[in-house]
Amino acid sequence: MKDSEAALVKRLEKIADMEDKYFPGYLGNPTALGIILPSMRRKIAARRRKPAARRRASSPRRTPAPAAR
């Protein structure tokens, strides 16, 4: 009996080890489901907090028009 219990635990451990490496806790596409997960909210907020210097660098520079003589 003990052998079969040990074999079962061994099989489960193999599955669990695979899960530990690859299972992210949930499976599903939140975007397709139309929800914003807390983890996504944080990324969106980080994007909004983009530093002003970087924002200026990525936008086209406006050169002042030459002064009229």
Added chain:
Amino acid sequence: MHFRVLEGKESRPAELIFGRESDLSLLREWRLPPKLRRHEPARDAVAFARLATKRWRYHRRTGRIITRAAELRDAAARQTSEELTFLLLARAGWSTRSPILGLAHCRRTWCGHIFVDFLSVHPSIAAQQEPRIRAVGTGILCALCELAGQSGIPTVWGETTSTSVSFYRKALNNPALLDCFIISGAVFDQCRRRFREMEILPDDSSGLNPPAEQPTFTP
């Protein structure tokens, strides 16, 4: 439908049941412990549980839900083109955190296949809190295949994301998988075989595989 999960180094029983109204209150009790407030997978797991209850209630209002395995078998036998929704819960009465270890929100499509909307485990399992409970996600996925097989449904499919694709590649043994997984044919049989490796045999008199304990929690 029973299968085994790991708690620490021990195998413990879990039961896959169809979610009903009374079970939704157990899902609402999925809460984030204060120390996990910044743990993203745990927070996402709570969000998925809230979405599962919301969606289930919406479909119940339209009368397109399944709450028993027999209803799924019946829909397959009638070859109806109805789209039907069901919520599967992995229940374990011995769990001190919550009797619900995980959930899967699924749909029977118009042509009689099963589409996996989403699958999630309890936030403390997602956060790998002690005592660790493992193999719940695979258990639910393989039990879903077994349920489909018993109901005469040949295919389970769904969408993968950049975070979940590596899990599906490993679990379904298909390294070429991209944004869509289809479990049918040999892979389907392989998932059912894996489920049987995790299953509790109901007529086992050895005491090795006792029936799942009933939840001690009351809704």
